[in-house]
Amino acid sequence: MPAPMKEREPATDPTKIFHYTDLQRKKPTRENDPYTYMHGWNNRHQSEVIPGTLPVAQNNPQEVRFGLYTEGITYSAFAAPRAHNYSTYMYRVRPAAAHNGYKxxxxxxxxxxxxxxxxxxxxxxxxxxxxxxxxxxxxxxxxxxxxxxxxxxxxxxxxxxxxxxxxxxxxxxxxxxxxxxxxxxxxxxxxxxxxxxxxxxxxxxxxxxxxxxxxxxxxxxxxxxxxxxxxxxxxxxxxxxxxxxxxxxxxxxxxxxxxxxxxxxxxxxxxxxxxxxxxxxxxxxxxxxxxxxxxxPFDLVAWHGNVxxxxxxxxxxxxxxxxxxxxxxxxxxxxxxxxxxxxxxxxxxxxxxxxxxxxxxxxxxxxxxxxxxxxxxxxxxxxxxxxxxxxxxxxxxxxxxxxxxxxxxxxxxxxxxxxxxxxxxxxxxxxxxxxxxxxxxxxxxxxxxxxxxxxxxxxxxxxxxxxxxDRFSNNPEAKALLKRVKEDKKLMEERSKVYFDDGALKELLNSKTNGC
The missing domain is CATH 2.60.120.10 (Jelly Rolls)
Structure with missing residues (x-):
């Protein structure tokens, strides 16, 4: 008979898991994460605290709802190619420019x-x-x-x-x-x-x-x-x-x-x-x-963009x-x-x-x-x-x-x-x-x-x-084969002389003539 199936119990400690799926969560966050998120790498997301705050079909309306101020942040050059163009429009209670100067x-x-x-x-x-x-x-x-x-x-x-x-x-x-x-x-x-x-x-x-x-x-x-x-x-x-x-x-x-x-x-x-x-x-x-x-500085009632x-x-x-x-x-x-x-x-x-x-x-x-x-x-x-x-x-x-x-x-x-x-x-x-x-x-x-x-x-x-x-230097097989390699190399050097040494080639030709 097949072994009885072992039910998988949800893990509870994220530092002891093999993968996030061991937690058997139905949410994309760990149990103690109190916040809600949007999903998706590199999307142009949009979000608003009060529904209906974001301007429709434009970025910089004459009047933003609730008297908010339009502010933009750019990350890339204005004319960067679309795939590499990054910016976000923000609709905030006070402009970031309203400050008392740097020190x-x-x-x-x-x-x-x-x-x-x-x-x-x-x-x-x-x-x-x-x-x-x-x-x-x-x-x-x-x-x-x-x-x-x-x-x-x-x-x-x-x-x-x-x-x-x-x-x-x-x-x-x-x-x-x-x-x-x-x-x-x-x-x-x-x-x-x-x-x-x-x-x-x-x-x-x-x-x-x-x-x-x-x-x-x-x-x-x-x-x-x-x-x-x-x-x-x-x-x-x-x-x-x-x-x-x-x-x-x-x-x-x-x-x-x-x-x-x-x-x-x-x-x-x-x-x-x-x-x-x-x-x-x-x-x-x-x-x-x-x-x-x-x-x-944390007064964005609505925003949309990819920064x-x-x-x-x-x-x-x-x-x-x-x-x-x-x-x-x-x-x-x-x-x-x-x-x-x-x-x-x-x-x-x-x-x-x-x-x-x-x-x-x-x-x-x-x-x-x-x-x-x-x-x-x-x-x-x-x-x-x-x-x-x-x-x-x-x-x-x-x-x-x-x-x-x-x-x-x-x-x-x-x-x-x-x-x-x-x-x-x-x-x-x-x-x-x-x-x-x-x-x-x-x-x-x-x-x-x-x-x-x-x-x-x-x-x-x-x-x-x-x-x-070092297990190589005193290995008997390695030592014997190294000796053989040296002998073979010397033999190959002798045999290859005829390709480059006229004297060795002449000896080869003479040996062939005498052997006839």
């Missing part, structure tokens, strides 16, 4: 955006580097997102609209009556510890560990700690002169990896109290300045892998990519390494040793991540520069090399690791090299390689 502010953040070789404050890390969990603020300090943002490294300069930067944020307070606006580039925010309530001009986004959120250049937002959260930490990848896009799928077809329908966009939302003093902190060319105003923040749950990633032999390249784990000016090389890729099946036959399944041309920054969001040592913990990171030799050294590398029948198995369970990969050479800030206090730049301890000794 400089002091901050506890460590912001560095000039990653050019002439900047003495940034340096390369020639060896592998590893960071323990980046420090969280002390309870005695009130650190919100503005003060808790710390640049780790990057390449290029936002003034040139060229390059990227890596950050870690570590906070223990919500932003109170102040908003943040990054005029340099696009933020890809990846939560590692603690839920975040992200209020944007276009609506609310709830961000949890294992989810990412992209906020475009010029969009205002406010980050608050989620309910019950005392401290939060995560990673940010900023791109300059580029934007985050879905990678092309090529022969994979129209579906897989990060599917377009799984990207969620906020619905219009306004503050209940739209009055009061507010500060809007701008990051411009890597420097903070601030403008003050007597009204909330809108969005979020994506990494547990929804539809992974692909080798189903017969060998490895697929890690590029198959790309969630989002940002193009460079070189059409064949991305500026940055954001990759996912989560639970998946490993089924390749007759194959060394572990990551083979490699010297990739890209710079690679890895971070573990939760669980036992895909790092090279036990020091690779959630909230920390590791780095390998371009063409730096790296790979694993565990006992599994010895076991996997034995001829055996390999059974299908699940790997990387109960954890999630991300990687930011770039074609650029990274330069690192003082905070990353020293200031954070969790840096290890010594590279891998040479003793770990004792588990992978």
């Amino acid at each position: 400089k502010i002091e901050s506890k953040a460590h912001i560095q955006n000039c990653f050019l070789s002439l900047n003495p404050e940034v340096e390369t890390l020639p060896e592998q580097a590893e960071w323990g969990p980046f420090p969280l603020p002390e309870d005695s300090d009130k650190i919100d997102f503005v003060d808790g943002l710390h640049t780790l490294g990057g390449s290029g300069d936002p003034n040139l609209r060229e390059g990227m930067a890596l950050y870690v944020y570590a906070i223990n307070a919500s932003m109170e009556k102040r908003a943040f606006c990054n005029t340099d580039g696009d933020f890809l925010i990846c939560a590692q510890q603690g839920n975040l309530d992200v209020q944007t001009e276009f609506g609310m986004i709830f961000l949890q560990p294992g989810e990412i959120c992209v906020i475009q250049r010029g969009v205002r937002f406010r980050i608050a700690l989620g309910p019950g959260v005392e401290k939060a930490r995560g990673y940010i990848t900023e791109v300059w002169g580029s934007m985050w896009e879905l990678p092309d799928l090529g022969p994979l077809g129209g579906h897989s990896l990060a599917n377009p329908r799984d990207f969620l966009y906020p619905v219009a939302h306004i503050d209940e109290d739209l009055s009061g003093d507010w500060a809007v902190v701008n990051k411009n060319n890597g420097k903070y300045n601030c403008l003050e105003q007597d009204h909330s 809108v923040p969005y979020k994506y749950d990494l547990t929804k990633f539809a992974s692909q892998n080798a189903t017969s032999i060998d490895h697929t390249d890690p590029s198959v784990n790309t969630v989002l990519t940002a193009k460079s000016r070189d059409p064949n090389t991305p500026l940055a890729d954001f990759l996912w390494f989560g639970p998946r099946w490993d089924v390749a036959s007759n194959t060394f399944r572990l990551p083979y040793f490699h010297r990739n041309s890209a710079s690679e920054f890895l971070a573990c969001l939760y669980g036992e991540g895909l790092g090279r040592s036990d020091d690779f913990q959630p909230g920390g990171g590791s780095f390998e520069g371009g063409h730096t030799p790296h790979g694993g050294f565990s006992e599994a590398y010895v076991d996997e090399m034995r001829i055996q029948e390999s059974e299908p198995r699940k790997i990387l369970e109960n954890q999630m690791t991300i990687m930011v990969e770039s074609s650029r050479t990274f330069l690192w800030t003082e905070y990353a090299r020293v200031g954070c206090g969790t840096t290890n730049t010594r590279g891998t301890d040479p003793k770990v390689w004792d588990t992978l000794p």
